C-alpha cells in the first residue's frame with residue numbers, strides 16, 4: 461500500500477530509522493515506523509489512508525509538517541525529507557525541504573540513518589551512505605557527521621548514544637565519547653521530559669549499569685542526577701572506611717534487573733541510597749553512620765521527581781516507600797529476626813512487601829562469603845515468617 465501510494469503521487473518514499481535498524485538486528489516487534497517522503501509527508505499519508513480499508517484518519521501535525529496514521533497496531537509517521545539547521549538554543553530548528561541524503565545527514569547515528577526504498581521500481585533497496593550496516597555488524601554507535609555537529613544540533617543525542625549502547629550492548633565511537641565529555645554541559649538546555657524518556661530506556665535495558673557507567677564517565681550523570689554522583693567515593697578516618705555507595709548502587713540496579721522488568725522498581729534500586737550523601741557522619745567510637753538516610757532519601761525522591769518532571773503519582777509514592785523502608789529487612793536480619801519486627805514490616809510495607817523484599821535481596825552485595833550466607837539464610841527466615 462505504501463509503495464503504491466508513493467508511486468501514485470509520484471514521490472520518492474523510504475522507511476528509515478529505528479524500524480530499519482531493528483529489522484537488520486532481527487530485534488523485537490516494531491511499534492512504529494518512520495517514513496520519509498521527498499516531498500509532502502502529509503500528502504503521502506492521506507494517499508495511503510485512501511487505499512486502506514475503512515480509510516483510517518490521518519493525524520496531521522501542522523507545526524512539524526508531519527502526519528501519523530495507525531495501520532492495525534502499527535503507528536506510521538510520515539515526514540517530508542528535511543534539511544535542518546538548528547539555532548543556537550536548539551529549541552526551534554529551521555526546517556526546509558531537502559533530499560533523502562539531507563535527511564540522512566541530520567540523523568543521530570549511522571545505524572539510524574539506514575533507509576529502505578518503498579517505490580516499486582527499487583523496492584527494498586538499501587540506502588546507506590554512512591556505512592550504517594557495517595556499524596551494525598561491528599556494533600558501533602557513530603554519528604553520520606562530525607559528532608560536534610550532530611550533538612550540538614540536538615544535545616539529547618549524547619544521552620541517546622549511551623542509551624543505544626546500553627540497550628544493544630554496542631560500543632560508542634571514541635570521537636563521539638570525547639565530544640560528549642567536551643560538551644556535557646549542553647545537556648542543560650534539553651527538556652526534562654526528553655531526558656527522562658532516555659533514562660527510562662537505559663533503566664529498562666538488560667544491564668542498566670552499562671548506561672549509568674557511561675553517563676558517569678562522560679560527566680553527564682552529575683548534571684542530570686547529581687544525587688547519585690554525590691554517593692561516589694570512599695572516605696577514611698582513623699583507618700575506618702565505608703563502601704562506595706555509587707558503585708554499590710549500580711550493582712543493586714543490575715541485581716534487581718535480573719528479577720523484574722518494572723521500571724519503577726528499578727528506579728527505587730537506583731535511588732535507594734541517595735540519602736546517604738547528606739547524612740554521612742563519622743563518630744570516633746562507632747565509625748561511619750548514615751542515620752536517618754532513609755527519611756532524607758525518601759524526601760529527596762520527591763524533589764528529584766519534581767525536578768525531572770516525572771509524575772508525582774502513586775509510582776512516585778511507591779519509590780518513596782521502598783527507599784524509606786529499604787534498610788528495614790536488613791536491619792531485622794542484623795538484629796535477629798523477631799516476630800514483632802516482622803509484623804511491623806508487614807504492616808508498613810502493605811501491598812509492596814514483595815517488592816521491598818526483592819529490593820533488599822538485590823541490596824546484598826557484600827563480597828564477604830560468611831556475611832552473604834548469613835543474610836540469605838536470615839532472609840529466608842523473614843520470608844517464612846511473612847508467609848505464616
Ligand code: CTP
Nearest residue numbers: 477478479494566567568569572573614616617
Ligand atoms: N532521531 C534523531 N535524533 C534524535 C531523535 C531521533 O536523528 N534526537 C532520528 C533517528 O533516525 C531515529 C528516528 O529519528 O532512528 C526515530 O527516533 P526514535 O523513535 O526516538 O528512536 P528509534 O530509533 O525509533 O528507537 P526506539 O524505537 O528504540 O525509540
